[in-house]
Amino acid sequence: MRRVVVFYNILQGLGLIVVAPLLFVKSILTPRHRGRIGLRLGIGLAKELAGLPPGRPRLWIHALSVGEVASARALVLGLRERYPAATLILSVTTRSGLIYARETLGNTVDRVIPFPYDFYWSVRRALGLVRPDLFILVETDFWPNFLGQLANRHIPALLVNGRISAAAFRNYQRFRFLFAPLFNSFRLLSMQTEADAEQMRQLGVASQRLEVLGNLKYAVLPASVPEPELRRRFALPAAKRVWVAGSTHSGEEAILFQVFARLVARFPDLFLILAPRDVTRTTALLEVAHSLGLKAGLRSAPPLPGLNLLLVDTLGELAALYALAEVAFVGGSLVEERGHNPLEPAALAKPVLFGPHMEDFAEISQDLLACGAAVMVEGEAALADQLAAWLADPARARAAGEQGRALIAGRQQGLVARYLAAVTSLLPQEGF
Numbered sequence: 001m002r003r004v005v006v007f008y009n010i011l012q013g014l015g016l017i018v019v020a021p022l023l024f025v026k027s028i029l030t031p032r033h034r035g036r037i038g039l040r041l042g043i044g045l046a047k048e049l050a051g052l053p054p055g056r057p058r059l060w061i062h063a064l065s066v067g068e069v070a071s072a073r074a075l076v077l078g079l080r081e082r083y084p085a086a087t088l089i090l091s092v093t094t095r096s097g098l099i100y101a102r103e104t105l106g107n108t109v110d111r112v113i114p115f116p117y118d119f120y121w122s123v124r125r126a127l128g129l130v131r132p133d134l135f136i137l138v139e140t141d142f143w144p145n146f147l148g149q150l151a152n153r154h155i156p157a158l159l160v161n162g163r164i165s166a167a168a169f170r171n172y173q174r175f176r177f178l179f180a181p182l183f184n185s186f187r188l189l190s191m192q193t194e195a196d197a198e199q200m201r202q203l204g205v206a207s208q209r210l211e212v213l214g215n216l217k218y219a220v221l222p223a224s225v226p227e228p229e230l231r232r233r234f235a236l237p238a239a240k241r242v243w244v245a246g247s248t249h250s251g252e253e254a255i256l257f258q259v260f261a262r263l264v265a266r267f268p269d270l271f272l273i274l275a276p277r278d279v280t281r282t283t284a285l286l287e288v289a290h291s292l293g294l295k296a297g298l299r300s301a302p303p304l305p306g307l308n309l310l311l312v313d314t315l316g317e318l319a320a321l322y323a324l325a326e327v328a329f330v331g332g333s334l335v336e337e338r339g340h341n342p343l344e345p346a347a348l349a350k351p352v353l354f355g356p357h358m359e360d361f362a363e364i365s366q367d368l369l370a371c372g373a374a375v376m377v378e379g380e381a382a383l384a385d386q387l388a389a390w391l392a393d394p395a396r397a398r399a400a401g402e403q404g405r406a407l408i409a410g411r412q413q414g415l416v417a418r419y420l421a422a423v424t425s426l427l428p429q430e431g432f
Contacts, residue, residue, distance in 0.1 A: 001181040005148040036114045042125030058087040060132035064141040065097035072138045074219035091115040103316040118143035161216040162191040180204040213418045218411035220347045235303035240271040247340035248331035275312035282313040330354040346404030373404030
């Protein structure tokens, strides 16, 4: 591990000489980076962590972005319940992930902070201030300096909900000299499936460091707000039947708008709520919708009379919106964006549609397809046909949704408890 870190820092230093000025300018000019740079370098982090109670055990949980925060939510709630006196610090890398973490877990953890840049000095500063008794990494985001300094300080590291996509496995094999020591620096790697664990073994990870505990994404926590209240919140008439398209990407919205324009003529009570993955794109999407003659508005604007399409330009509301859906479409799947989590609507007994590009949720999408809770559609015509079939036969749609809810309920049995046991096995007995 030490040789890997030294080699990595030499390459990092050479690279910074060339690209540092460009990265600095980009970070200053890009809103999503601005405001987090100092904290990620360790500047101002002491102030951010001020007021944490001394003498209590500390757990540092790290999630890369929104998806990983969502995966970790049930585990974080379980940790708070099991260790009420512990200090929980949640770090997130992306801006959207930070916002989502503060909205969903800000009242559960003691602090939500940006993850440090993987420079020797910024990592040293962060670990010196946080002083964790255990570091918990959710799914992915492996950094040599960070993991190396954890090992030097004898701080145990635990990977939870570990997974390896086919593309990632190829890269890990290609650079095995780098990744094998990183993976072996963990005291325990808790993987989603036996296939994930076997890939880790092929990369040189010792079997005694591996456990297969299941997919934490199945521990999804459905929204508990009653539908009438949600309809009032989003100014939706009770007579409207809602189609929710969540986490959509460029190239998908035009298809969805075309399908909606076709179907609303046949189902005049149909209402589309579309939540793009990048909310900064909603203004441009509003213009596209208007050009197609759709009566579209923004979530942040006052409701307009006759509206039949709502574009969500706010964060943290998609899970609640799925509760309104009669049918859900999960984005990032008609285009090559590797898909997003279909379990949020499925947990609410909503039938799910997605495209062929679900690489990041391959196991989950196959499970939903196998039990009849979801249908994969390839292109505009297939999407329109399947959506129309479910709208024309609501009982069939509800039956598909119930299959998804039953699948998730079965997979949830003992799931969080197994991960909590893995955490407990790595904690020092004193203080916990």
